[in-house]
Amino acid sequence: MSSLDQLYQQVILDHSKERHGSGPVGSYAVQSHQVNPTCGDEVTLGVTLDADQRIGSISWDGEGCSISQASLSMLYDLVRGKNADEVAALYAAMETMMHSRGRGVSEDILDILEDAAALEGTSQFPNRVKCALLGWYALRDALTKLGTDIAGENK
Numbered sequence: 001m002s003s004l005d006q007l008y009q010q011v012i013l014d015h016s017k018e019r020h021g022s023g024p025v026g027s028y029a030v031q032s033h034q035v036n037p038t039c040g041d042e043v044t045l046g047v048t049l050d051a052d053q054r055i056g057s058i059s060w061d062g063e064g065c066s067i068s069q070a071s072l073s074m075l076y077d078l079v080r081g082k083n084a085d086e087v088a089a090l091y092a093a094m095e096t097m098m099h100s101r102g103r104g105v106s107e108d109i110l111d112i113l114e115d116a117a118a119l120e121g122t123s124q125f126p127n128r129v130k131c132a133l134l135g136w137y138a139l140r141d142a143l144t145k146l147g148t149d150i151a152g153e154n155k
């Protein structure tokens with residue numbers, strides 16, 4: 001295993017243990033519950049937008065493998081305080097990376113994803129891609145409920 005692979009593995013393990021943003025979501029008016037039926041990973045994510053239409057608060061509660069938990073933690077760090085366009089760019093970068101099937105992505109994508117770039121190797125394993133994207137799908141769904149489309153489907 002290369003030193004970069006070891007570093008990425010450690011970043012994933014650290015995030016899956018520390019779980020940034022993990023906490024109660026019951027008080028959020030807008031929530032999304034997502035389940036990966038393949039492995040049983042699940043998450044409930046709550047989000048609010050502030051007056052400037054930025055992610056005002058976000059929290060999640062979930063169970064699953066280290067990849068899904070680490071990805072949720074990384075998502076939390078990436079999107080807090082960001083506006084819809086910034087979140088849409090992050091979402092697109094994550095989807096691009098995770099659907100690359102291990103062929104690699106540009107340095108620009110890896111740079112925008114910060115710690116989440118450590119999940120790039122997961123794209124080689126189709127059954128693990130949903131684990132890494134589960135929280136992102138919850139975020140997309142929750143923001144859609146707030147009238148914000150980060151997937152670009154209506155643009």
